[in-house]
Amino acid sequence: MAVGLVGISALIQELQAASTAWIVGQSHWSRAQQQAVASLHRYLESGHAADLQQARTQLDVPLADLQARQALERQPPDTNAARAAFLRGGNARGDVNRLILSYRYGRDLAYFREASQLWRETDSPLLEIAAISNELEQRLSGGAIPAQDAARYERRLQQLDLQLQDTARGFSLALVNMSALVRMTTLVVGALSVVAIAIVAVLLARRVRIDLMEQETRFRAAFYQASVGMLKIDSGGGLMEVNQALSDLLQRPREQLVHMHLRQLLAEGELVLDGEGEIDWPRQLEAGELRFLRADGSLMWGRWSGTAVHRGKQGTSIFAIVEDVTQNHVLARQVQHHASHDVLTGLINRREIERQLELALQQVRHDGGVHALCHLNLDHFKLVNEAVGHAAGDQMLRAFAEHLKGAVREGDWVGRLGADEFAVFLAGASQEEARRVLQRVIRTLGQASIQFGDDTLKISCSVGVVEVRADTPDVNWLMGAADSACYAAKQGGRNRVHCFNEDRLALDEHRGEAERLRRVSHAIADGRMLLYAQRIATVGEPDYLHYEVLVRMRDEQGVLHGPGEFIGAVERYGMGMSLDRCVLSMLFRHLQVCPAHVARLGLCNVNVSAQSIAEPGFLTFVNDLLERNRTLAKRLCFEITETAVISNLAQAREFIDAVKARGCRIALDDFGSGLSSFAYLRQLSADLLKIDGTFVRDMQTDPVSRATVRAIAALGRELQLEVIAEWVETEEQAAQLVEMGVQGLQGYAIERPQPLERITQTALHPVRHDTHGKWLGRG
Template sequence: MGRGKEQHRRRVPMTRGLWVRFVLLTGMAIGLVGLSALIQELQAASTAWIAGQGHWSRGQQDATAALSRYLARGDAHDLDDARRALQVPLGDLHARLALEQPEPDLAKAREGFLRGGNARGDVSRLIFSFRYARDLGEFSEATRLWRQTDTHLLTMQALIDELDKVPPQSLQQPRVRDHYMQRVHDVDLQLQSQAEAFSQALLRMAHTVRIATLIVGGFSVLIITLMAVALARRVGKDLTEHESRFRAAFYQANVGMLKLDAAGRVMEANQAMADILDYRRDVLQQMALGDLLMDGELVLDADGRIDWDRQLRPGELRFRRRDGSLVWGRWSGTAVRSAGGRLSVFSIIEDVSQNHALAREIEHHASHDPLTGLINRREIERLLERALLQVRSEGGTHSLCYINLDHFKLVNDSFGHAAGDQMLRGFAEYLVGAVRDGDWVGRLGADEFAVFLGRASQDEAKRVLQRLIRNLGQATFPISEGSPQLSCSIGVVEVTADAPDVNWLMSAADSACYAAKQAGRNRVHCFNEDRLALDERRHEAERLQRVSRAMAENRMLLYAQRIAKVGDPAYLHYEVLVRMRDADGALHLPGQFMPAVERYGMAMALDRHVLGLLFRHLQVCPAHLRQLGLCNVNVSAQSIAEPSFLAFVCDLLERNRALAAKLCFEVTETAAISNLTQARAFIDAVKARGCRMALDDFGSGLSSFGYLRQLPADILKIDGAFVRDMDTDAVSRATVRAISELGRELQMEVVAEWVETAEVAQTLADMGVEGLQGYAIERPQPLERLTLANQRPVRLVGTQGPPG
């Protein structure tokens, strides 16, 4: 630790010194370039002055010639020509006088220089240089000589005015004409002499500017060259030191590090990497990345080369040890190109196999019965949910079997619980051996078991189960002398697309099992819908019609439940919920109409309706939209699987781009995994348009950990069943903690649902969960009330109640 601090102290002054040199060099270069630009501008201005002086001289000479012609011929046009020609030097005179005022009149100066015949592009240079350089060196002398011409110019102007008043016949008299010719001649001689001096002064000024330009240019090149050489030497020294420190860090690091070329060949590897994969370092440096990764982990492009843009995304990869065993590594890397364009990749690999082992252990405990090793009720319900989704999308028939051991209580009472546990373990092994490949067995609790027979109708299931009962009568379970022969009662229900939901399936199978017991036990009974079931179907159809009418009549209402952001109570984040107001005014919760909506394929229509309502509402609430951090909206499995729904969402987002960054789409873990390809396409499309993505009900059985790399969500919402039970169930608490840590590792925000007490909220915050949702935070309320109210920070109210 001390050595690290020392290296840090050494590195900071070195970097600061290099930065100071760079800033100094850049500043000097900018300053010298600016000075050079200024001198160049002065040189251009001096050229403009020389050109202007030429116009001045020509104007004066033209005026003198025109006056001489007028005196010789008496033609009035010659006098007009003299007056026009004299306007050129007079224009320059007026421009100078305008600039010499205490408050320079730039407009008059510009007008005067233009009358003096100067190019429009040179006028600004003339004005600038006269204002700021007229008192410098040769420019000062040229200005002094220019001022001396003023008297003679004004004399010539007065002479023209005087001649304009003299009668032309008077000029025919030799004495009068000679008098005026002499005056013109005298003025001309004075002006030519002064113009020549003025011209020489301007030439000397231009020469001085050129010399200054050469000196400054040479000095600039010299200074910049010296600074560049000094900087290059320092950079070379720093690079050498950086290279030495990098190599020391590379080889002494406690995590694995690799240097790879563009083809993935290992160029260098440190000892930690060799230890992780159980190779000698020299052997490792003769291998390629593809040799070190398990199949499917190397990302290739269409040409079969490594796609480094995707391969370098941080994540967890499966590495292969020397003995072929699996090692999980947390992978991160960066690509560097040399000056010659050669690509090198530096990667860091941290061994996280222990984390995965812990996750698998937690996963197993969360989804399996500790006594028998079979899957538990939670996992049974999750698998049934997946089977229901599958038959609704693909068709087919499965069978769910509910098995209850006959007279099991007698075994417990007569031979003790240890004997009962032994019988349960033996029966579980018997069931596993009796079912077909692809079927599964689980324990529901106590002496109750579930068997799932895939692709089996009731009749097929009945034949399998009757054989199971016959063979069970011949099997032996040595528990204790005098123990009864084991038998069981079995209820069967078909799993079809018409099945309402998992609860209905479990209830139906349980009812059939009860009927088998009532009929004498040790038999199979198949569930058949009676009159009450048909009436229930009819009621569901009526509920579906009410939902359709409610959408058509705008009676679907949007509610919202706040999601508190730990550490930032003012952050506005909520989930949009839907309620239905019936024609009689009664308000219905989603549980009263959503099962029928999903069962009969109406979920996508409802999703589209809800999104339309939400967008229209947010569009008319600009103040709320500015304050809004994030708004979650749910999307059903049916919608995810339908390309037309994705097209609808994309069109909606394109037309409302300002809302996209405020939206987060929620899809349940089961829906996403069951429609993995479509879910990935949906997630990619909405994220590309600025939205965020949340996986809802995450963690049921923890079986979805492996899918996270394929589902790039931003938010994980922990299944509320874990949160609800975490204060009394250690497995639920461990599961919540594991999901929270997983979210942090994957840089995903973690939100807990069903937060019903302040104590649970505090425990979740201590675990690092970032978002809290439930009755302990805030009850659902109409979205309109939330958007129109002055927002206040959320606080824990400590009120228990069912999840929102």
Template sequence: MLATGRDVGARVVPHPMRGLTLRVALLTGMAIGLVGISALIQELQAASTAWIVGQSHWSRSQQQASFALSRYLSHGHPRDLAEARQALAVPLGDLDARRALEQPDTDLARARRGFLAGDNAPGDVNRLIFSFRYLGHLAYFKDAVRLWRQTDAPLLQLAGLAGAAQALHARPQVDPATRAMLQDRLQGLDRELQGQAKAFSMSLRRTAGIVRITTLVVGGLSVLLITVVAVLLARRVRHDLLEKESRFRAAFYLATVGMLKLDADGGIVEANQAIADILGYRREALLGLALPDLLVEGELVFDEDGRIDWPRQLRPAELRFRCADGGLLWGRWSGTLVAMPGHAPMVFAIIEDVSQNHALAREVQHHASHDPLTGLVNRREIERLTEQALLDVRAHGGVHSLCYINLDYFKLVNDGLGHAAGDQLLRRMADYLVGAVREGDWVGRLGGDEFALLLANIGQDEAKQVLQRIVRSLDQTGFLHTEGRPRVSCSIGVVEVTDEAVDVNWLMSAADSACYAAKEAGRNRVHCFNESRLALDERRLEADRLAQVTSAIADNRMLLYAQRIERVGDPGFLHYEVLVRMRGVDGVLQGPGAFMPAVERYGMGMALDRHVLSLLFRHLQVCPAHVQLLGLCNVNVSAQSIAEPSFLAFVCDLLERNRGLARKLCFEITETAAISSLAQARNFIEGVKARGCRVALDDFGSGLSSFSYLRQLPADMLKIDGVFVRDMDIDPVSRAAVRAITEIGRELHMTVVAEWVESLEVAAQLQQLGVDGLQGYAIERPMALERMTQPALRPLRSGVSSDGRPGLP
């Protein structure tokens, strides 16, 4: 018994479709084979016919040649000789074709020419060649070929006899005895060839009969075999259909998900126990219902005739179902419409209870938008609600008040009483604020001890009165009962939500600033954000400018300019600084002063630097001749870019892919940016210098600690702040500052460049102080980078002469 159980357990149950697939494959293969065999037999029959037709041409042409040659012997007319030779060309062509095929190296071209000369149809030539080469060894065909070879000698003798007859008639006088002898020989050859042709024809006919019998036998057997397989296949299909039907019924009634079988009107024809359990019905009770009885109103889709629109209704969706006890549940619904020949279409639907998923999704959504400690909305939801309030006033007018609330001395509570007491204070504060506001207002927790409050449809003056009552009554709520503990108070900042507000970030920042001002003023008070209308307009203008910069980068409207930097004593040295301009949508060109403040304020410096560097590298890559002449190209980098490691990675990647440009580049870093981010500045400087670039400290002298930090920054160039350069010819202090910076640069072996050189007098004084480079309108005005990189477009200029007198361009 154990062995039997083991054998049964180890038995592999074949896949129900595997046998059907094998039978279909076998039937298909047999059909293809039958077609192939039929095609081959048809080709054999055609070849047999071609041989019989060719033999007929051979025999007729031989007889025609004999008759024409006999007439020529009798009368000596040249046309009879020509006719005889033309007729002989047919059997001789067939002879030549056969000999070409019998050679060790088969000459197919010669064989084709021979069979065509033998008056065979062009379409039969390939069949003749194929059958002779591959079927010539078969018994009957082999015998036919043997008989064909026996005609070779008599045929050649016949051809020779034509030459003898021609020689006879070429004599002055025909010998009657010779003519009689040739006539006898001709008749003998004709009888011999006709006998051989008849035997050859009979052999070909026997071969054709064998082919015909073979065709009938093979065709009959194939049809019989296909019939047997088709019958077996039909039986298997019927068995599989019955098996599938029983498996479907078992799966339908035993499935753990709800299943319904519906008619075209939505009536329930069959239902499994799972759907009955899900909806709380007895299974038999479901059979008397229809789909509209189970679905909540609005979940059914109807067509123009008021019937259920099944193609749209059966799309996978989550629908609301009505339970037997009147409750509702969510069910994931999917189904298919089955059309059966001769019957009305049926619908099979699957319903899975997903009510728990919906409840979980609502819970997750609540946690994502609410603070777990206080139950108030969190920062993300606060920003969303504030955005909604801002859109509301922009669309319909009015005003709201956004309040930023910060508990005073909360850290003392946390440290003195513990975090549990701090959490209790936050929860009570949340409950207090919720109870203090009106319906339509909302309260949220920003984090820590900070709360946000929106007072709807009131301005900041009215809001201030409400908030002052909250501040005064807060101390009377009794949050903390222990003697000697710090009392609870809060500082509140208020900003109006009007259509003039820039955006949500600006509103949050303004409320935060007002709250900070309340703390600075002594805490436990309310402060309103009262920025001037002019400042608001300026902020909004900066936001517009930022949007214009973003659009200009996307539309490729940021343009590169270049301003020459004159090397004192070497005017041929090509050195310039790359500048950026923005072309507005109206075509007006804007300088950096119009958009750079907004770029720096809103943190877009790195994006602009990336764009400028990409434009510069692409431009220089297509100007190899200019790059060879280029001495140095300065390009500015903002403080935001220096502080971001990913920007250094971006620059290093550009330099690695364009190593020939690295030694031509000098990155300009403002002195204040370097000092404010000293460690990041050092990393950036070392990273680019390791790849062959140079580094310049721009606007040097504007910082408060320039000289003390200078040793820590391995720069190659100092660019003196133009504020000192511009007025040094009339301001002794500026002149002294320039002299000091120049001497420091010389001691540190740095190249010193002066900016804002706007007059010849200043240029001369700078050269006398030992400045290495001059940059400004007195040297050369900025021009488009294309003009700088193309000598034909660059204007003629005169640099600083050896005597220190610069010439204007």
């Protein structure tokens, strides 16, 4: 009943708030309408454009409300359009949802129906005023209006103003009547609530009397028949009563238990005593798990909870419940072991390896010294899986793990990073010492073999070694360095050890990259990534709005950083997908609130990194965005670099096919930078080619670059692909590119990057056609 009353009260308050919102909105509407008519009167007298602009600005308020109502009367209602229109109409952002809901579901109720009808009657006069403003502008642009016509306009505007004011007063009166009806409903509901609460209080009093009589009976039955252990203790700790369940848990007869003290049931250290040696009941009764002693001396973990019951002159007694959770502790230890160990080999897993490395790093920073981390990778393991089977591969991994465990000293550890990658930590060992140990491991490994059925499997591995020193940046860098050294060992011919050696300058560079990566991560989390955009001019269509979205970062001191300062670190350390998710989310949020801009937008290019292309979860993220914003799909073009395509061809094709199915377009960025560019076009369904900017930059001085640009332009024409040139920085370059058949131009010669808000909030304008008219098609 309480929940119901609260719900009704909340609904009534919401209705009252909605009524207030409508009254406030009507006030904005009426004031703006009157000011619009007054401004048109002044414009008719003075002919000043400022008066006309003011009239239109004021007229936008009631017209926006009209658009909002029409959006809500569509089937189905367009709530997004209505919300945007209500905001343009000067309504408070917090009231917009109330206006939408109340109009959708209440416009045909009581006085609201009358108000809705009166609102509709204002449409024709408002539209006529708007038409008069356009007509006056046209006539005054040709000279002064004859006095007779001016008087006619004055009379008509006055008539429309009076008509709208009468209708507005009727609308306001209907809203006031609706508000009065809500207040009356509130009073009635309040009175009914008081009566209902009084009835409930009487019934509750009767029920309490009956419950008190039955309580003791239920308690006794529950105490002795419960499946968990229960006991009653006096204030000194002596057991007064116990049930059979506790007797079974502790494997002691009930008759024995009632003559025992609590300290005899608990393991040493579990009984909490105060300064006088008495039981400290407030602390002892805190819920937790205690160790109990069974009759045979074994331990039982029991979940303990108790409460003190004050019985007046009879003193205080303690009622407690004990539940056997011994099995939970066994399972917890197993889960903890599995969380930190690899199931197949029994070695610690990557998570535990990183934890152990963090501890080792803290130790060397505090105490000094040096350790060695070794990254081991089995050679040709994939071939074993494919040729002999995964069972053989698993046997090889287990044998290799056992071999490593037998080769290290006490204090060292071995872990499995995943797949065929392992880590060995040699405490107190320098790089050279670790090299000697691992070379010995490799030699002994070469003498061993594994028999699997009729197949004899030989094991070899490549090893990378890096020192753990006080100046090591962090665990991520440490593991990356070990992995890099292992890769170098594989590149050097496999079955060998390679030590990671970098000079101090390179180490400082790694630290700098780690710091840049940290700043990017914090900027994403704090919302300090900014979107910029650079126009792309379309030859022959100077009014076509096409731009590429770029990203900037504002640091904690407010300084703006270009992508060249952080993109390299982002891509090297696997953070590309996080940045791509951030950029796409910001772009979609921004365009959602700019419907007028989206309506005139031709194409918006946004970059996608190779890391995102290779991750299936990113495609799911993009599909979800496009599903929730279907109108944006046709105006979106994903730019994929050629290197991303070449390194992840299958994933790239899957991504391209998926987004094109939703209406998006695909541009191959930096086209021509790789040797396989032309060959990969046959396997990809691209729409645009963006010529690598280095060719455009050098084409006036380098014949090869000029020929490459000309060939790509010709290829685009042949395959009916739009070709765009980047890094266009001079008029001469632009003219030459157009001559070669390039359809799109992007660079400082066209327009410098600017905040995305500046493009989306300004009117559409041609791309500098005054100076570029010849090559844009305006000459």
